[in-house]
Amino acid sequence: MEWTLSVTQLNEYVRKQLASDPVLRSLRVSGEISGIKKYASGHYYFSLKDEGARVQCVMFRQNAAALNFTPADGMRVIAKGSASVYVRDGSYQLYVEELQAEGIGDLYRRFCLLRDKLASEGLFDPSIKRPLPFMPKKIGIVTSFEGSVLHDIVTVGWNRYPNMRFILAPCAVQGEGAADEICASIEALNRLTDCDVILCGRGGGSLEDLWAFNEEKVARAIRASRIPVISCVGHETDFTIADFASDCRCATPSAASETAVPLKKALLEELGHYAKRIRTSASRKINTEEKMLELYQNSHVLKNLSQAYVQPRVTELGEFARRTKTAAFNMIRNASVELQAYSARLGALKPEAPLEKGYALIERDGEIIDRINGLKSGDLFQLIMHDGKRKAVAGERYEDG
């Protein structure tokens, strides 16, 4: 007899068949964890795999809470649980109730060994990390030409800083030879360009996909770089050796671009802010000086300068002038007194002056006669006295004179 089933009925039927199988109801499976994700709900979703196959697994929160370790990609584990069908998707999966770490996967073990070796060498020391430039003029990128990483870095970068310049040194980021290409690109940027920071990375993937970034030579190339390197490999949860070795680890290429590229708008705003502060402080200084000047001008002292300062000076000056004048007057008066004295003395020297005392001059024909023998008896002469002249005649000379 033929049945026509709905899809739901089919999936339900298979589920019931599996559920009735005693082996599948309770079993232990050994394998390596791959692609593990923990959701906000607390459930874990991952694959268990070996060399030949993989199976989807889910571990619900109530079971996950009992774990005594954090499951991670690459770990070899033994999962205890049941296999059943997820009706909605028609897929079967392992419902894990307990998880035991059996050991760690090959790749994961290599990762841990290399990480510990390089760490003990000091390759990851915070003290040797180079500082990132505050304002890079040119940014180097080490990633593949294909893929979204280049696009993400450049788009985010140009959004933040519209005239930023990038220089791409392309390389394979997975598969054979990828590690060598990554090293060569880092080296080429150092040797051939003047970029001041390098972004190095790729998008998310499995541990195998990201493996090139776990190679020792890449870690050493990053440390050998003169230019600081920002790593951005995979997603938030992926950590690679390159991340430990780099100068700065960013979760994603976009985040790396945000870290490397400053926000130009903010820089311009900052400059504007300083320009304003400079203007304000300079004009405040000038205003202060002006106010001081004004204050001086309006001060009581200066306002009443004439009364307080000039007037006394004028008075003083007037006094001085008066005194000078007095002095000059006195000097002149004294001089004139002196002059008068001189003039009196000069007056006394006048030839007429003795006449006033009763003396007389004897003159004959315009000549002063100053000897007694200047006249003979009978000579006519003039007798000059202080108030007039008289004609006179000389008599006989006295015998005893």
Add this chain to the structure above:
Amino acid sequence: MMVREKQWQVKDTKMDDRDMTYEEGLEKLKDIVAALESGKLSLSETVKSYEEAKMLLKTLNDILEDGKRRITLIEQDGSQTDISDMIK
């Protein structure tokens, strides 16, 4: 005293404004702003510092506006190609 010293620094390095990094320029600018805002400069020092700050602002702005957006592809042999048009 500190203010004076920083003033001298600004003066001394003024010659090589072209070679300084944005960060160095910004530090100098901050020093001048601090000196100006301290109010301790004389009027002539204020005017001088103001002129220096204006020059620095211009230099920093020039650095920010320098160049056009571009992506260059560089090969191992050093050959370079402009691939800016390939990113939209």
